[in-house]
Amino acid sequence: MVCPDELGPVIPRAFPPAPGWSPDGHRIKNEIDYSRGPEKTWVYGALRVRDGQAITMTATSRNSAFYQRFLQLVEEANPAGDIYAITDNLSSHNSVSTRTWLEDRPRIKHVFIPVGACWLNLQEGWWRNFRKTALAGRFFGDPGHITHATNAATDQLNSRARPWIWGRPAPPTRRLRRRYVYFL
Secondary structure, rough: OEEEEEEEEEOOOOOOOOHHHHHOEEEOOOOOOOOOOOOOEEEEEEEEOOOOEEEEEEEEEEEEHHHHHHHHHHHHHHHOOOOEEEOOOOOOOOOHHHHHHHOOOOOEEEEEEEOOHHHHOOHHHHHHHHHHHHHHHHHHHHHHHHHHHHHHHHHHHHHOOOOOOOOOOOOOOOOOOOOOOOOO
């Protein structure tokens, strides 16, 4: 089972962040720039939940062509067996172009997450770790730096990968000590 997904836009910035606190003691909040432009970089990712290995790719757009290229990388990384791509309902995942492309690849089977149930996607936890490793507190001068940070973070996370399990881990079992009472 593979969970392909997109992180969202990562925009290169060449300027330092604002100071952390305003003169009157309030935390400064920076507006996130979601403008469209040639400098935007999208990060595609897939997680193989059985062993925790991930594949990432950066792209300049979030369209069917890049999604198909990414699925090709997923297929090459998983040479045997069926691939179940659990994904959201983004238009590029279910476009005519993508469905036509998938007809020639019967090993890849799409499973769509119900609308409004993103918490069912096991990859969301991996994205949290990825953002912390690759993007947190960093400013990128150009899209090449984002690609480099993405590749480095993926390699680092893959080096310590383990299977992903949905839900909370079982609580540790408590060991009760036996107390002996002696009567004289």
